Amino acid sequence: MADLSPSLVKWSQSLQPLLKSLLPTRELHDTWRLRDGTAIRIRVARPADAPLLQALVRGLSLRSRYQRFFYPAHELSPEMLERFTQADPMQAITLLAVVWRDGEEKAVGMAQYVVVAAPDIAEYAVVVDDAWQRAGIARRLLQNLSCVARAAGVQRMDGDVLSENEAMRALLLGIGFEMGPHPDGAYLRRSWKRLTVSEGKCSELKEVVTERVRSVA
Numbered sequence: 001m002a003d004l005s006p007s008l009v010k011w012s013q014s015l016q017p018l019l020k021s022l023l024p025t026r027e028l029h030d031t032w033r034l035r036d037g038t039a040i041r042i043r044v045a046r047p048a049d050a051p052l053l054q055a056l057v058r059g060l061s062l063r064s065r066y067q068r069f070f071y072p073a074h075e076l077s078p079e080m081l082e083r084f085t086q087a088d089p090m091q092a093i094t095l096l097a098v099v100w101r102d103g104e105e106k107a108v109g110m111a112q113y114v115v116v117a118a119p120d121i122a123e124y125a126v127v128v129d130d131a132w133q134r135a136g137i138a139r140r141l142l143q144n145l146s147c148v149a150r151a152a153g154v155q156r157m158d159g160d161v162l163s164e165n166e167a168m169r170a171l172l173l174g175i176g177f178e179m180g181p182h183p184d185g186a187y188l189r190r191s192w193k194r195l196t197v198s199e200g201k202c203s204e205l206k207e208v209v210t211e212r213v214r215s216v217a
Contacts, residue, residue: 030203045094052107068127089152108132111141119153147202150195151209
């Protein structure tokens, strides 16, 4: 067989980084079991998850939609779906909590942050399917979100909570968030958390930041 020409060899070598980036990598996740034995997996949302996110929001009760979006959103707009599924921990990321049902994944919760004052401050939000609330899923989502945010250099996470949402307020206070008045009125409360160097016991999900840095190096 004839030797490859120098130009062809150079072209082939130039493709190696691209080909390497296309190879499948191990999915980072945090998996645990609820008290009833149900396995819950938290992972990063990806573009193919748009139907899962849409199904989650469409399945929420009117009350849960209002508590998450502050208006009774029936579904996510195309722009929101794109934003929620484009993972870049240095700018914005969404974590999904999923279970397996009839051989398919079902999203039962999601949490996301968006960096609003790079790189120090991010806005966060979380929601859990009504049937899966009060099972520790929101707590686990927020703990993982805090770990990823801190690894990405975020120093504080801020978010709004309805004053009437006592369960969420209690959860946030229980995991280190602070609470104060909101400039828009008494119906809202402002919550925030200063992220420490070590956010407790972090799962391997925080490594998504390392993966992102490696992909652009």
